[in-house]
Amino acid sequence: MNKIIIIGILTVNIILQTTVLNFVSISSASLNTSLLLIVAISVYLEPKESFLYALYTGLLLDTVTGVFIGLNTFIFLLVAYGISIIQEEMVKESYLTPLVLGMVSIVLYNFLSLFFVYLMGYTVRLAHYFSFNTLIEIAYNSVFMLLIYTLFSKFYNRRIKEVKY
Amino acid sequence: MTAMSKSLINRKTATIITILLILAVIFMGITSGEREKVSVIERWIGNVITPIQRAVMTPIHGIQDRVYDIANFAQLNQQNQELEQSLIEKEQELIEARLSESELEELRGLQESLNFVSAADHGEPVSARIISKSHADWFNVFTINAGENHGIVQDGVVLSEKGLVGRVIEVGDNWARVMSISDSNSSVSFKVLRDANVEGIVQGSVTDSLEGYLFDPRMEIEIGDQLVTSGQGIFPEGVLIGEVTEIGKSSEQLLDAVKVEPAVDFQKINRVLVLDMEEDG
Numbered sequence: 001m002n003k004i005i006i007i008g009i010l011t012v013n014i015i016l017q018t019t020v021l022n023f024v025s026i027s028s029a030s031l032n033t034s035l036l037l038i039v040a041i042s043v044y045l046e047p048k049e050s051f052l053y054a055l056y057t058g059l060l061l062d063t064v065t066g067v068f069i070g071l072n073t074f075i076f077l078l079v080a081y082g083i084s085i086i087q088e089e090m091v092k093e094s095y096l097t098p099l100v101l102g103m104v105s106i107v108l109y110n111f112l113s114l115f116f117v118y119l120m121g122y123t124v125r126l127a128h129y130f131s132f133n134t135l136i137e138i139a140y141n142s143v144f145m146l147l148i149y150t151l152f153s154k155f156y157n158r159r160i161k162e163v164k165y
Numbered sequence: 166m167t168a169m170s171k172s173l174i175n176r177k178t179a180t181i182i183t184i185l186l187i188l189a190v191i192f193m194g195i196t197s198g199e200r201e202k203v204s205v206i207e208r209w210i211g212n213v214i215t216p217i218q219r220a221v222m223t224p225i226h227g228i229q230d231r232v233y234d235i236a237n238f239a240q241l242n243q244q245n246q247e248l249e250q251s252l253i254e255k256e257q258e259l260i261e262a263r264l265s266e267s268e269l270e271e272l273r274g275l276q277e278s279l280n281f282v283s284a285a286d287h288g289e290p291v292s293a294r295i296i297s298k299s300h301a302d303w304f305n306v307f308t309i310n311a312g313e314n315h316g317i318v319q320d321g322v323v324l325s326e327k328g329l330v331g332r333v334i335e336v337g338d339n340w341a342r343v344m345s346i347s348d349s350n351s352s353v354s355f356k357v358l359r360d361a362n363v364e365g366i367v368q369g370s371v372t373d374s375l376e377g378y379l380f381d382p383r384m385e386i387e388i389g390d391q392l393v394t395s396g397q398g399i400f401p402e403g404v405l406i407g408e409v410t411e412i413g414k415s416s417e418q419l420l421d422a423v424k425v426e427p428a429v430d431f432q433k434i435n436r437v438l439v440l441d442m443e444e445d446g
Contacts, residue, residue, distance in 0.1 A: 016221070018297035018299075019218050019222050020221060047178060058189075063206070063211070066299075067197070067334070067342075068196040069196040070190060071189075074190060119193075120194070122349070122350050123350050
């Protein structure tokens with residue numbers, strides 16, 4: 001049941017991210033809620049489960065919006081794997097955790113996207129990605145990460161309680 | 166669980182992840198670049214997702230339209246529309262007046278849709294709405310709610326009432342993906358409306374403006390010059406691209422570099438028109 005709900009959340013999120021959320025971009029900095037959700041999921045769920053969600057979300061997002069398939073899948077899987085390694089050492093209750101994870105994951109996402117877009121032979125303008133706009137994007141996504149992380153932790157804790165009783 | 170069995174599981178997981186990451190890179194390689202057709206799976210997923218995106222966007226488009234209407238009403242909408250119409254007509258008159266006589270022959274009947282493109286050069290224009298956009302700004306790509314079933318073809322030319330928007334890069338049954346001319350990977354050859362001998366090429370940039378250069382550095386271009394498509398490549402001749410806002414030397418210091426403000430506002434665009442330039446009308 002949990003799995004179906006999470007798959008549903010991830011699917012609805014992709015639809016919202018590619019439609020409605022385009023209207024709430026600050027400057028041209030947009031929200032990458034799929035990545036933020038994968039981060040939250042990877043912190044709380046079992047590694048194998050979070051890899052599957054990362055794979056599903058990445059493939060779906062690549063298919064729906066990507067110019068080529070595999071970019072989001074690669075990054076989401078890598079993020080999920082990275083978090084799974086440090087999962088046990090994390091202080092999940094701290095507000096710093098989602099903030100730092102949000103920032104690092106967005107920076108990693110931008111860096112790897114830039115790398116692969118360049119590697120696949122597309123034109124990239126480096127100057128833009130080291131601009132003020134990138135800082136806005138990191139800050140915007142990090143703040144949103146707090147919200148998503150808090151909501152997901154509440155959802156996760158409620159589910160755990162339901163399973164216990 | 167012993168430390169050894171835990172380590173074995175970790176190693177197994179790392180191996181699976183590594184394989185998946187390699188597969189993702191292989192997929193990127195296979196699917197990057199121009200593809201003749203999208204895969205069956207992509208088509209199927211697109212067919213499922215795009216109606217939902219369309220349903221989500223319908224009320225948003227409705228709200229947008231209402232807000233737009235109210236805003237315009239407050240600012241004497243009627244007067245604005247008349248002025249805008251008059252401006253489009255004047256621009257068109259200017260285009261017709263400045264293009265040579267032989268070019269005018271070719272461009273006869275431009276009054277259809279945007280009054281820019283010859284009806285004899287393309288099939289029935291298909292109007293569509295934008296239903297989703299790529300979330301990242303690596304590409305300026307958006308999805309429209311019309312596809313193969315509506316007569317959209319790959320490399321179809323996408324226009325708005327203001328001018329050139331882009332071209333179709335992928336087509337599904339009821340959806341298509343459009344790369345705008347403001348994408349870094351788009352390039353359009355142009356000529357200056359004031360003097361059709363001045364030709365060059367503009368490319369998208371990471372901002373919404375376009376950047377380009379003149380083929381012949383001896384030719385003169387001025388700030389405020391309007392650029393139209395030259396007809397080379399897939400774009401038809403005479404479609405308004407935008408206005409020159411900056412002139413300078415390119416990095417090689419040999420060619421005149423230009424910065425162009427596109428005629429189309431890519432942030433606000435909602436409706437587009439798609440033409441199949443390969444079909445004989």
